[in-house]
Amino acid sequence: MAGAFTAVDLSQLPFPDAVDALDFETILTAMLADLRARDPLFSALVESDPAFKIMEVCAYRELLLRQRVNEAVKAVTLAYAEQADLEQIAARYDVQRLQLVAENPATTPATPAVYEDDDSLRRRVQLSFEGFSTAGPEGAYVFHALGADADVLDVAVASPAPGVVSVAVLSRQGNGTPSPALLAAVDATLSAQDVRPLTDNVDVVPGNIIDYSVTASLVLFDGPDATVVIDAARAAMQAYASASHRLGRDITLSGVYAALHQPGVQRVVLAAPAANIVTAWNQAAYCNGITLSAGGTDA
Template identity: 60%
Template sequence: MSGGFTAVDLSRLPAPDVVEAIEFETIFDAMLADLRERDPSFDVTVESDPAYKVLQVAAYREMLLRQRINEAAKGVMLAYAIGADLDQLGALYGVERQTLSEGNPNAIPPVEPTFETDADFRRRIQLSLEGFSTAGPEGAYVFHALSADGAVLDASATSPSPGEVVVTVLSRNDNGNAPASLLDVVDATLSAEDVRPLTDHVTVQSAEIIEYAIDATLYFYAGPDREVVMRQAQEQAATYAEQQHRLGLDVTLSGLYAALHQPGVQSVELAEPAASIVVDRTQATYCTAIDLTDGGLDE
């Protein structure tokens, strides 16, 4: 394996200049000023005036048009494109969105097919450029592993010694442990002559899964319905756990506190995990349970 991971972190890119901030009042005020400049005799200042109504309609329509232009501009940018726009960008790079489940149109009710998320698809599109290389860069191994089967959620490539490459696979199913059948599919993909350099010996393995549970007591300010806040904290904790369910992503106490400390929560006592869970690029965390206790008001 040669080179390094060169993919740009799209989330760190500055907002593009072509996408402008749009405010109705700004557009309306500019139109009103333009009208007064063209017709100095226009001095009506009440919103009920017909001219005001016409300008409001025109400003609103211009705002919609500018927003559509913003959306069209974003639709051709990898960092912002979603849905069908992202599919078109993928086609430009020769990458198709993966089908995770075919669904069942004959079922009652019909079961719709499940496709790769925009975030996962965007990552593969970005990695596809490295996939063209046969020199064995890390990004190429990761791209081909992710593209081998829709059941691959994440992959990493490490080189413990010269000529030795270890590709680690995290499965979408269950806790992420990759079955032998999936590892065989990935291994076959990486063994193709146009993928693996002759000098590399590739080993494909499953990720080591580090399981943990979230156990916390939440104390509240007086005010909002505590059940609603508890539900929000539960959802945010689940979202954080899912986001960190990737190779090499730690589960930190600060991240858990941030997820649990929703508006209305005064303090959080976190019983589990007792410390941040640090993993390497061959490991992934998996949350087995989230148990939140209502500790009542903390006054």
């Protein structure tokens, strides 16, 4: 059976209380009230008064300062830190951003290196505490497998029998089918003495890929150019497909409709897929094509 390990969904966490709500008019009103309280001569201040303009400048500068403080607060939280700030947090847990593609200085101009995105790094930082355990929890296997090679996109773990651990691997390349070399790299990492309990028999297997395509006709409102609307729908559908290209992640009709129903779309006539694509723990759905057409307009 598959494990029940789930990490906290950081995207659902609210902003910290330290993050201040920003409103220019509120700040300006408070400043004007303070000025009038300090000097009654300013009790009849109007917008054309130079002092009022000075207060507007001060209020705007304070707004910028508060925004910077908000950004600084977010930068030290795992849920909201980005780029170098996130890397600093990751370093506390001995986790580094993985390099996906090496720099190529031979090209003109030189091709910069490509690294894993913030969401992937954030997930591995979340799982790092699981990696401290050598008792064989599901989260530990996921953490170590994700860090075994930069080409590992996703990992799922199940225990079909006592003492047997099955680890499914999804690759970043192509449709997600891992190469033998990638499976070997994950197997070597999980077989280390400080990772795998002596009583566990670990079997690293490729994730099973379910190919599907999306075909739809979009009935549009009379207005924006059809190409613009269709391109936006295609981009949103691709984003949904990419985000859902994970082990055990279903492709739902509601998700497809939501992606295609962009501004300017009156109705979506979906031809494929015909039903929800339900995946097992070791399966991942891969979208191999998106075909969209304009189905007329509805004024």
